[in-house]
Amino acid sequence: MENQKCNKEHPQVVVVMVPLPAQGHLNQLLHLSHLITTYGIPVHFAGSSTHNRQAKLRLQGWDTETLTKIHFHDFELPPYDSTSPKIDLSCPFPQHLLPLFEASTHLRDPVSQLLQQLSGKFDRVVVIHDVIMAYVVQDVKLLPNAEAYTFNPISAFTTFLQTWETIPENYKLHFQLQHSTTDIIPKDILTDAYRCMSKEMLEFAMNQFKLLGFKSGWLYNTSRVIEGRYLQLLETIHSTKEETKHFALGPFSPVVIESAENRHHSFKWLDEQEKDSVIYVSFGSTVSLRGDQIEELAKGLEESGEKFIWVLRGADPNDVFAQGDQVTRPHLQQGYEERVKDRGIVLRDWAPQLEILAHPSVGGFMSHCGWNSCMESISMGVPIAAWPMHSDQPRNAILISEVLRIGMVVKDWARRSELVTSSTIANVVKALMASEEGKEMKERAAKLGEGVRESVAQGGVASLERDDFIAYITR
Numbered sequence: 001m002e003n004q005k006c007n008k009e010h011p012q013v014v015v016v017m018v019p020l021p022a023q024g025h026l027n028q029l030l031h032l033s034h035l036i037t038t039y040g041i042p043v044h045f046a047g048s049s050t051h052n053r054q055a056k057l058r059l060q061g062w063d064t065e066t067l068t069k070i071h072f073h074d075f076e077l078p079p080y081d082s083t084s085p086k087i088d089l090s091c092p093f094p095q096h097l098l099p100l101f102e103a104s105t106h107l108r109d110p111v112s113q114l115l116q117q118l119s120g121k122f123d124r125v126v127v128i129h130d131v132i133m134a135y136v137v138q139d140v141k142l143l144p145n146a147e148a149y150t151f152n153p154i155s156a157f158t159t160f161l162q163t164w165e166t167i168p169e170n171y172k173l174h175f176q177l178q179h180s181t182t183d184i185i186p187k188d189i190l191t192d193a194y195r196c197m198s199k200e201m202l203e204f205a206m207n208q209f210k211l212l213g214f215k216s217g218w219l220y221n222t223s224r225v226i227e228g229r230y231l232q233l234l235e236t237i238h239s240t241k242e243e244t245k246h247f248a249l250g251p252f253s254p255v256v257i258e259s260a261e262n263r264h265h266s267f268k269w270l271d272e273q274e275k276d277s278v279i280y281v282s283f284g285s286t287v288s289l290r291g292d293q294i295e296e297l298a299k300g301l302e303e304s305g306e307k308f309i310w311v312l313r314g315a316d317p318n319d320v321f322a323q324g325d326q327v328t329r330p331h332l333q334q335g336y337e338e339r340v341k342d343r344g345i346v347l348r349d350w351a352p353q354l355e356i357l358a359h360p361s362v363g364g365f366m367s368h369c370g371w372n373s374c375m376e377s378i379s380m381g382v383p384i385a386a387w388p389m390h391s392d393q394p395r396n397a398i399l400i401s402e403v404l405r406i407g408m409v410v411k412d413w414a415r416r417s418e419l420v421t422s423s424t425i426a427n428v429v430k431a432l433m434a435s436e437e438g439k440e441m442k443e444r445a446a447k448l449g450e451g452v453r454e455s456v457a458q459g460g461v462a463s464l465e466r467d468d469f470i471a472y473i474t475r
């Protein structure tokens with residue numbers, strides 16, 4: 001149903017989404033598109049044809065009214081190097097995606113043309129672009145009735161730490177005294193968290209950051225219920241530089257709508273398990289584990305004696321549909337799945353993660369701490385066994401384990417080049433699922449999840465902030 005806040009007297013506004021073509025980023029803007037259409041505002045989703053195709057697959061089950069309001073623009077990318085994901089234990093950064101990201105900069109011309117067309121038809125064109133797609137949307141600056149909002153796909157906590165690193169020491173001290181931040185900045189902020197990117201990838205990202213400065217505002221897929229303090233700090237830091245609005249609109253997809261006829265086969269098994277008895281294990285879409293690490297994980301899950309549901313897939317290639325679905329699906333030792341079948345199941349295709357996390361039998365999540373996974377787990381009140389792999393994940397793991405205290409660490413970032421043994425894995429799983437400490441984490445996670453779900457219900461803080469954002473862009 002259309003949100004009543006968008007009234008007829010408002011100027012005619014259109015939103016143009018410019019996502020980064022990678023699962024963890026694109027999916028978020030797809031959900032944000034859905035959210036914005038509920039206010040009656042049309043959304044144009046501008047992306048590569050291949051990745052839009054991937055996005056459309058995720059729309060199955062969405063209501064038809066939403067679908068008619070999202071207009072997909074499928075632009076062709078020039079050919080780019082489709083290397084396979086590499087497996088690297090100490091630095092599993094998805095380096096293979098760089099050629100795709102570079103190719104995406106060619107979207108600038110078609111996106112500019114689209115903006116120009118829409119600028120002639122609507123009173124205002126509102127562009128929402130991924131933080132590392134800044135180059136593509138530069139021509140917004142040429143249009144009198146267009147404005148751009150930068151979408152930050154990671155946590156406010158990690159973004160704040162990134163910003164904090166760039167601040168001169170003397171100002172840091174001043175800031176800490178003024179804003180009493182000494183107790184909320186972790187002692188070890190993992191300054192090397194992003195170091196495992198290649199020079200080229202780092203350069204690509206930095207070049208995009210240099211092109212920001214649209215000044216309209218920042219959008220976050222987070223909630224003030226989870227990271228209000230860090231959002232506030234970001235607002236304070238930015239306000240000393242420029243007038244920029246910050247909107248925390250997330251979580252974009254915390255409510256699960258299960259369609260009975262399309263239920264995934266794993267739910268039959270989950271339905272038979274006791275409440276909170278299953279740990280869900282998945283490492284997102286960008287990481288391939290090495291064979292020996294997969295073996296240790298398999299043994300560890302078995303040794304833990306706990307129930308589990310494990311998504312065992314390699315990283316997404318940089319072009320999922322170029323030559324068929326080429327995600328690797330590693331094999332396990334013969335007989336393993338049969339041996340554990342009463343206690344665990346292994347999935348090799350795309351799993352309905354949010355729905356799995358929402359299932360009452362799921363009481364824990366072993367995760368790489370990609371921001372989507374963190375948000376989904378928090379929204380569903382599920383505590384996390386944090387096994388960060390790259391980029392923002394090590395810092396998200398600190399947020400989960402030290403700040404929110406709703407999880408424990410499987411693998412410390414400082415020991416990232418070491419293989420994690422089966423006994424370490426078994427111990428963490430047992431601790432999360434069956435210890436007093438794990439129980440306390442579960443209680444905190446459940447309470448936080450409840451708060452987050454309340455925040456998106458009518459009148460909740462997130463819901464009001466969404467209304468504010470819509471009111472602002474339709475001002």
Ligand SMILES: O=c1ccn([C@@H]2O[C@H](COP(=O)(O)OP(=O)(O)O[C@H]3O[C@H](CO)[C@@H](O)[C@H](O)[C@H]3O)[C@@H](O)[C@H]2O)c(=O)[nH]1
Pocket residue numbers: 023024025027153154282283284285286287311349350351352353354369370371372373374376390391392393
């Ligand atoms: O079988 C699967 C696997 C994944 N997912 C979904 O895919 C998304 C995965 O996102 P995320 O947990 O953030 O992991 P990545 O795919 O690794 O995300 C990349 O993008 C994120 C947002 O920028 C960053 O936080 C991560 O570090 C980066 O690796 C989530 O919504 C999952 O629910 C499924 O639904 N089924």
